Amino acid sequence: MKNLKKKFIKFIFKKKILIFGNFTLKSGIKSPYFFNISLFSKGKDLIKLGKFYAYFLIKNNKKFDLLFGIAYKGIPILIATVIALKKYFNINVPYSFNRKEKKKYGEKGEIIGSKIQGNIVIIDDVLTAGTAIKNTIKIIKKNKKTKISNILVALNRQEFTKKNISIKQEIQNNYSCKISSIININDIIKYLKKKNIMKKKLKILLKYKNKYNYKKN
Known part of the structure; x- marks a missing residue:
């Protein structure tokens, strides 16, 4: 899979994952765009999405003994990724994910899946304010024998x-x-500039970026 960024951007535009309008983010910021990864709602889409995540992990030599998905949007991405790792790279990696609330019956607890241990890669959809990621890190670090080797999202x-x-x-x-x-958002902006397409949307992204985004990241 060559030109991973370019192919992924083409993929999200084809599936209309990046939508424009008036949105209020969890951080309270008003945003003119929203990355709605939940629109990958068919099996074929998830197979391809999982392949992108899996390929990124392998290409960038990320160390992992377990993948951990953040509830809720991170869970289908997690499952798609572990399946892709097995199918395309013959890596049979265990996985876990959290519940939003602890279960008080049955097996109880807040974690579903394998025991949290070793080098862990956290999987989620978008990095915005980082609230869910921070909470997940706290959950994982309750086990002192673990190490979070990477946090992987589709879009920063x-x-x-x-x-x-x-x-x-x-x-x-x-x-x-x-x-x-x-x-990241800069990759999308560069892609639109190079292709000379979606000029009105590009202006919206540039205006927002100049107001809210940290240029050096």
């Missing part, structure tokens, strides 16, 4: 904090773990 929106530091850098500094993304 490249937002920044009130202290003028990128969300990505804030998390990496505070939790000593690396964040990777298949693409």
Whole structure:
């Protein structure tokens, strides 16, 4: 799979995952665009999405003994990725994911899947304010025998904090773990410029980026 970024951007545009309008993000920021990965709602889409995640992990030599998906959108991505790792790379990796709330009956607990241990890659859809990622890191670090080797998302929106530091850098500094993304908002902007397409949408992205995004991330 050559030119991973380019192919992934073409994929999300084809499936209309990047939508434009008036959106309020979890952080409270008003955004003119939204990356709605839940629109990958068919088996064929998930197979391809999982292949992108799996290929990124292998291509970039990420170490992992277990993949961990963040509820809720990270869960189907997680499952698609572990299947792709087995199908395309013959890597049979265990996985786990969290519940939003602890279950008080049956097997109970807040974790479903394999025991959390070893080098862990956290899987999610988008990096915005990083709230869900921070909460997940706390869950995983309850087990001191684990190490979060990477956090992989499809899109880094490249937002920044009130202290003028990128969300990505804030998390990496505070939790000593690396964040990777298949693409970021700058990649999308560069693609649109090069292709000379969606000019009105490009202006919207550039205006928002200049107001809210951390340029160096």
